[in-house]
Amino acid sequence: MVDFGGWDMPQQYTSIRDEHFAVRKVAGLFDVSHMGRFRVAGDSCVDFIQRLVTNDVALLVHGHAQYNLMCNEAGGVIDDLVVYRGSEGFFVVVNAANREKDLEWFRSHAPADVEIEDRTFELGLIAFQGPRAQELLPCEGVDLDGIPYFGFGHGDVAGIHALISRTGYTGEDGFELFISSDQVGAAWDAILEHGRSAGVLPAGLGARDATRLEAALRLWGNDMDETVNAYEAGLGWTVKLDKGDFIGRDALQKIKAEGPRRTLVGLRLQSGDIARHGAAMSADGKALGIVTSGTHSFFLGYPIALAMVEARSLQAGDRAIVDVRGREARAEVVKLPFYRGSARSLSEKKESRHA
């Protein structure tokens, strides 16, 4: 078990390798109950959320969710979050390590009529992710085909009421299931039992980090934080400068006009070394930046990393050097993402709208 944002979580249940392959080939089940979950309600909740986040939540209709950044006045990323539009108000999922900070930020900006409730401990959250997730999810009372990417509905999973959202953090198709804390364990067991013969496995933090990194999904605290702005993180598509005022808008507008000073690039390491967070990288003897995330991809068969480097210093195909414990490890700059999973056709539609 390792500490992750104050929660004891397994790096692996059996083997990171097996769990990683299960997610890519069949489906894996992640316990992501550590993530913070807030309910936001009240007459002016749309205007309130709109002012805190970069994407345009006015476009969200009931039953849909949206990826968002919450920035400070300088455009630095306080957190990344998913905003769900319910029948009344919003539901917001934030990073575990930022739950208390975010709650404080929400409350300090809330007008009197907006109510913010931390539901983290009453609701469990599990993610069933993989190309066969839809086929292997034991559920009733909901048409899963009718739930689009970043859409959600309600139904019964193994006879237990769940909010079923077609979202995730692996690059695969799949669902995140919000289930009452006292019943989420039973749903977890039932999903694993139902999928066992097909190869479904419980998956820990190691497989979660590898799959999200292959899909080039950013991890707050590694790839971005309050000193990294939305454009540097490569998440400019979430910033809707024309939606009206929001915190960080002026700074982000200026950064967009001038071009970000740094950018995230993908690296494929040549040897077996893992380039880890904080490792220095260079090319042609010139220091260019640092590795922000790195792991070994069992699925691709080589180590991969994201690095924050000087803008326009590197392009796909370029060679770079990473300092791994004082030794020079050779790397090649590659296009992101490293791997496109089964969420591709859905996300491409989504991304083309954001482009």
Place this chain on the structure above:
Amino acid sequence: MPDRRYTKTHEWVTVDGKVATVGITDFAQSQLGDVVFLELPSTGRKLGSRETFGVIESVKAASDLYAPVAGRITAVNEKLAAKPELINSDPYGEGWILKIELAGDAPTDLLDEADYKRVTEASAS
């Protein structure tokens, strides 16, 4: 089977005549998780007792490897370059790491099974 001895840093060693075989323990591999890479020395290199001879890397962490005995390296397990997972699947067999020709007598400062078990129980709690 020769008597297996252990270090506090989780290496194991068996001695057959003047040749010691060295690996990492089952406890160590289970703590590391899937091993992805080993950085190992060449044969012929002389090692002092407790000297760092390489690095073992898993997704979780990179850890130094320490020589449990002093001597000259006579063999390095070449299979580990392509199949580092042998460390996980068979740490005391196919996952051996080095063979070392002892510089002196067989060491007496290593832990026996019962002492090593106490070390792992202390670090697991």
